[in-house]
Amino acid sequence: xxxxxxxxxxxxxxxxxxxxxxxxxxxxxxxxxxxxxxxxxxxxxxxxxxxxxxxxxxxxxxxxxxxxxxxxxxxxxxxxxxxxxxxxxxxxxxxxxxxxxxxxxxxxxxxxxxxxxxxxxxxx
Numbered sequence: 853x854x855x856x857x858x859x860x861x862x863x864x865x866x867x868x869x870x871x872x873x874x875x876x877x878x879x880x881x882x883x884x885x886x887x888x889x890x891x892x893x894x895x896x897x898x899x900x901x902x903x904x905x906x907x908x909x910x911x912x913x914x915x916x917x918x919x920x921x922x923x924x925x926x927x928x929x930x931x932x933x934x935x936x937x938x939x940x941x942x943x944x945x946x947x948x949x950x951x952x953x954x955x956x957x958x959x960x961x962x963x964x965x966x967x968x969x970x971x972x973x974x975x976x
Contacts, residue, residue, distance in 0.1 A: 861970030874948030882926040890944035
């Protein structure tokens with residue numbers, strides 16, 4: 853069992869930056885592919901970014917490519933999402949997920965564990 857806890861969300865003006873963190877319990881964090889997803893009111897959960905177990909491979913949604921950076925520190929059981937040049941359309945609850953398979957995926961149903969989410973609000 854893995855427990856995930858996100859933090860770092862908040863209210864920021866358009867053009868600003870935030871860094872989200874996702875801390876995982878357990879000793880197998882380095883075996884899991886990890887991902888960030890987001891869900892805006894009235895919309896389905898959508899893929900944002902994913903990272904391989906080693907951190908050597910990453911994948912991004914087109915809407916955030918060039919603005920967001922996903923990373924992880926396996927010694928600290930922590931994954932990050934650095935979000936720059938934020939836009940009002942980035943407003944959503946952001947969730948981190950862990951996939952027991954070591955292959956990155958953009959499909960939310962493949963993830964086995966989820967955090968509780970952290971709210972990001974970008975004002976115009």
